[in-house]
Amino acid sequence: MSVLVYAESSEGKFKKVALEATSYGKKVAEQLGTNLVVLTINVDDTSALNAYGTEKIISVQNDALQNLNSKIVADIINQVAKKENSEVIIIDSSTNGISLAPMVAVYLNAGYASNVMAAPSNTNPFTVKRKAFSSKAFNHTEIKTQVKVIGLAKNSFGLVVNETNATTEKFSPSLLESSIAVASIDKTVGKVTISDADIVVSGGRGLKGPENWGMVEELAEVLGAATACSKPVSDLGWRPHSEHVGQTGKPVSSNLYIALGISGAIQHLAGVNSSKVKVVVNTDAEAPFFKAADYGVVGDAFEVVPKLIEKLKKFKSSNA
Amino acid sequence: MKILVCISHVPDTTSKINFIEGDTKFDSNGVQFVINPYDEFALTRAMWFKEKQGATVTVINVGNAVTEPTLRKALAIGADDAIRVNAEATDGFFVAKQLAEVVKNGDYDIILAGKESIDYNGGMVPSMLAAILDYNFVNACVGLDVEDNSATIQREIDGGKKTLTANLPLIIGGQKGLVEEKDLRIPNMRGIMMARKKPLTVVEAVDFEATTVSASFEKPVQKGACKMVDADNLDELISLLHNEAKVI
Numbered sequence: 001m002s003v004l005v006y007a008e009s010s011e012g013k014f015k016k017v018a019l020e021a022t023s024y025g026k027k028v029a030e031q032l033g034t035n036l037v038v039l040t041i042n043v044d045d046t047s048a049l050n051a052y053g054t055e056k057i058i059s060v061q062n063d064a065l066q067n068l069n070s071k072i073v074a075d076i077i078n079q080v081a082k083k084e085n086s087e088v089i090i091i092d093s094s095t096n097g098i099s100l101a102p103m104v105a106v107y108l109n110a111g112y113a114s115n116v117m118a119a120p121s122n123t124n125p126f127t128v129k130r131k132a133f134s135s136k137a138f139n140h141t142e143i144k145t146q147v148k149v150i151g152l153a154k155n156s157f158g159l160v161v162n163e164t165n166a167t168t169e170k171f172s173p174s175l176l177e178s179s180i181a182v183a184s185i186d187k188t189v190g191k192v193t194i195s196d197a198d199i200v201v202s203g204g205r206g207l208k209g210p211e212n213w214g215m216v217e218e219l220a221e222v223l224g225a226a227t228a229c230s231k232p233v234s235d236l237g238w239r240p241h242s243e244h245v246g247q248t249g250k251p252v253s254s255n256l257y258i259a260l261g262i263s264g265a266i267q268h269l270a271g272v273n274s275s276k277v278k279v280v281v282n283t284d285a286e287a288p289f290f291k292a293a294d295y296g297v298v299g300d301a302f303e304v305v306p307k308l309i310e311k312l313k314k315f316k317s318s319n320a
Numbered sequence: 321m322k323i324l325v326c327i328s329h330v331p332d333t334t335s336k337i338n339f340i341e342g343d344t345k346f347d348s349n350g351v352q353f354v355i356n357p358y359d360e361f362a363l364t365r366a367m368w369f370k371e372k373q374g375a376t377v378t379v380i381n382v383g384n385a386v387t388e389p390t391l392r393k394a395l396a397i398g399a400d401d402a403i404r405v406n407a408e409a410t411d412g413f414f415v416a417k418q419l420a421e422v423v424k425n426g427d428y429d430i431i432l433a434g435k436e437s438i439d440y441n442g443g444m445v446p447s448m449l450a451a452i453l454d455y456n457f458v459n460a461c462v463g464l465d466v467e468d469n470s471a472t473i474q475r476e477i478d479g480g481k482k483t484l485t486a487n488l489p490l491i492i493g494g495q496k497g498l499v500e501e502k503d504l505r506i507p508n509m510r511g512i513m514m515a516r517k518k519p520l521t522v523v524e525a526v527d528f529e530a531t532t533v534s535a536s537f538e539k540p541v542q543k544g545a546c547k548m549v550d551a552d553n554l555d556e557l558i559s560l561l562h563n564e565a566k567v568i
Contacts, residue, residue, distance in 0.1 A: 010478070067482075070447070071457065095478050098435075099459040099493070102444040105413065106451035111531030112413065114442045127535060132440050136337045139440070140535040180456050180486040183472070187480030195478045199567070223568065235501055241462070242476065247333055247438065248357050248496050256567040266334050270438075277565045279557070280546070290546050295560060299551030308554050315558050315568075 002056075003029040004086035005038045006077050007049065008094055014040075014048050016159075016196065017092035021152050023160040025090045026053030027119045028150075037084050038166070039077060041065055046168065053162035058084070058171045065175075067182045068096055074103035076173045081108055081147070083171075088126075089149045094195065101151045111143035114151035134247065135273035154195070155253045155276070194245065197226035199256040200275070202245060204230040206261020206282065206301060210238035215305045216260060222312045228252065230262045246271035260301045264289025281305070321375040321466065323366045324426060326419060326433035326445065327394050328356035328409075329387040333438065339537040346439075346537070355390055358434020362494040364503050365464060366432055367398045373466065376400050380422060382415045384408055388520065395515035396507030402518065407525035410533075412444030417528045419445065420452040428489060430471070435460055435493035446493035456486040462497025 005025035007018035022038055029036040035055045040046050042065055046057050058080050065072070077100070081089050089108070091101040093115070105112035115131040117138070125142040131153055132139040194200055201220040203213060213227075220227045227243060234244035245252045247267035253274035260281050262268060269292050272278065280293040281301050290296045297304055331337070331351045338347040355363065369375035379394040381387050382405040391402040405418045423431060436443035450457030462481065463474030466488070473484045474497070492498075507515070549557045561568045 070459065071450070074451070095460055095476065098443050099447055099457075102412065102416075102447035103451035105444075105531075106416075106448050109531075111411075112444060112448075113532060114412075114444060125535075129538075130440075132537070133331075133337045134333075134438060134441060135540070137339070138538045138540070140538065142533045142535050143531065144529075144533060145531050178456075180458065180484050183483040183485055185477075185480065185482050187477065189479075191479070193479040231501075241497055242481075244496070248361075248501075256561070256565070270333055277561070277567050279561070290548075292543075293546045294543070294565065295557060296546045296548050297551050297554070297557065298548065304551050304554065308557070311554050311558055312568075315562070319562075 001032070001034045002037045002084045002086045003032065003034060003088045003090065004077070004081050004084055005036065005090045007038050007040050008092055008097060009040060009043045012043055014043065015092070015094060017094055017097070017154055019048065019052055019159055020155070020157055021090050021092045022049055022052040022054060023162070024119065024152050024157045026160065026162055028088050028090065031120060031123050032087065034087070037086065039080050041068070041073065041076070050164055050166055051161055052159065053164055054166040055164060057166045057168045059168055060171050060173060062172070062175070069178045069180060070096065070099040070103060071178055072176050074100040074107060075176045077104045078107040079173045080171065087147060089147070090152055091149065092152055093154045097151065101149055105149040108147045108149065109145065110147040110149045111145040112149040112151070113141045113143055115153045116150050117153045117156035119157070131274065134270035136270070153253065153274070155255065192224065192226040194226045194228050194243070194250050194252060197254050199223045199225035199258070200228050200245070200252050200254045201225045201258045201260070202228035202230065202262060203233060203260045204262030205232045212302070213239065215309065219258070219305055219309050222309055222316065230268055259289055259293070260305060262289060263287045264292060321369060321373060321430070322426070322428045323369060323375050323377045324423065324428040324431045325359065325363045325366050325377060325379045325394070325399065326431065327359050327363070327379050327381045327390060328434065328437040328439070329353050329381055329383055329390040330356045330437050330439045337539070343537045344535070353390055355393060356434050356437045358436060358438070358495055360504055361496055361498045362432035362434055362492070363394055363397060363399065364499040364505060365494065367505070368499070369466065370398065378403060380405070380419065382407060382409045382418045382525070391520060392515050393507060395518045395520070396511040397505050398511065400518065402520040404520065404522050405525050406522050410530055412442045413448060413531045414528050416445050416448035416452055418525050419449050421526050422523065423449070423453060430466070430488060431455070431491045433491070433493055435495050443493070446491055450491045455489050455491050457491045458484060458486065459493035461492045461494045464492060464498060
């Protein structure tokens with residue numbers, strides 16, 4: 001028996017969500033009294049996994065897996081899960097993870113719970129707490145099958161240091177055929193993405209026009225944050241759709257979410273509910289966002305943000 | 321071209337979320353149900369294929385009779401016919417199994433679904449359907465064009481976009497970008513009248529043992545009041561974020 005984590009990587013480096021999934025996997029392995037096995041694909045230096053409780057690393061190296069196709073990766077996880085006799089398989093909630101976890105569940109004929117936010121409250125029946133209704137409620141789900149697949153919600157369990165000396169085993173899986181071809185990839189490099197960011201700085205219609213986003217970007221840069229926007233801003237074409245956070249846009253589950261000139265429509269809040277700390281800057285003291293926020297500043301973003309940038313720069317240099 | 325659009329029947333975003341029977345059941349009393357917004361993007365794209373490329377569009381839902389008004393709304397928007405699989409949608413795996421049965425017998429070229437529903441946000445059904453049927457599958461789809469037997473698909477990835485090509489049949493998990501918000505349609509009176517006469521077929525569910533069971537629900541702890549900081553005292557904000565919230 002074992003617990004298996006698929007540790008997703010990008011350009012040979014583990015994503016933070018992969019290390020979080022590993023931390024979570026260690027906890028579940030302890031609860032079940034078994035070992036933690038971590039599967040990696042095309043990562044040369046897997047040493048980062050040693051800090052989070054990994055006992056065994058299954059390392060797959062194959063140039064054909066450069067463009068991770070969900071079906072092929074899901075089948076590799078399936079092969080490893082069978083080989084390692086895994087009872088619980090844990091997959092993170094990155095864009096790829098969300099696509100492939102349900103496939104793994106079908107291949108293993110396993111019950112699948114997504115958006116899981118805490119360690120199992122019970123291992124028999126196996127019960128996990130999940131986010132539901134855009135984080136307006138939680139659901140306790142029992143997984144009834146022998147093999148279980150868990151989709152771990154981002155930034156929910158956190159990183160738990162647990163030094164180990166993992167053994168590494170190379171594995172050459174058989175690869176399924178796929179007739180989906182990649183024609184091109186258009187990816188911004190060197191910019192923090194909303195899904196990976198610990199901090200997100202977001203602007204709304206209160207910022208009056210796309211020409212005013214310089215200060216949003218500067219604030220984001222000082223904080224090492226990603227930039228985002230409200231729905232009207234992306235609908236007006238001020239910012240790309242990929243920055244729209246909210247109900248039909250991207251969900252944000254960062255540690256800190258800073259909303260500038262966003263009133264806080266219910267659809268927007270549905271997308272940012274999962275962020276741990278929310279700061280709102282708005283001229284209107286009656287804006288609904290203040291009810292959902294942790295810290296609020298009633299003021300004009302055009303005055304507050306430049307001052308905040310200066311003060312944060314000083315803070316950062318004295319705390320460096 | 322035959323298109324199947326999977327429609328989830330979900331509480332409107334503005335609904336109050338409450339539970340009954342000892343927090344084991346969702347309280348649907350007074351709740352307005354709508355077409356899942358992600359599915360609505362998929363349906364709207366299907367309408368484009370119907371009007372520009374002569375596709376026929378079938379909508380499907382797994383649910384009991386209370387979901388029929390949601391299917392009728394999809395018909396009023398312009399779908400040609402509807403199928404309801406008569407069973408309570410207990411979990412994603414169950415729903416995917418039911419859909420797979422219909423797809424196997426239906427000869428569809430494209431199966432469109434939203435990438436997730438806004439109630440359980442599970443995001444399970446399109447991927448599971450693809451795995452059960454071994455069909456080509458693209459999730460997080462923000463653009464879809466079809467020519468003859470081949471599709472060109474834009475898929476959102478973390479930090480960018482991928483352009484893919486695939487042969488039909490194809491399963492899509494869609495989101496905004498498939499069409500824009502302004503393209504969404506509100507059914508008009510003529511559409512609503514016509515929808516009443518369009519076929520809505522009810523099929524019985526196939527047996528499939530539940531793999532997961534919802535045990536209970538819980539609401540988040542009411543959060544404390546927002547701490548207000550004076551706009552002239554931003555040092556205090558930084559101090560709170562550093563010392564109290566510990567996020568910077």
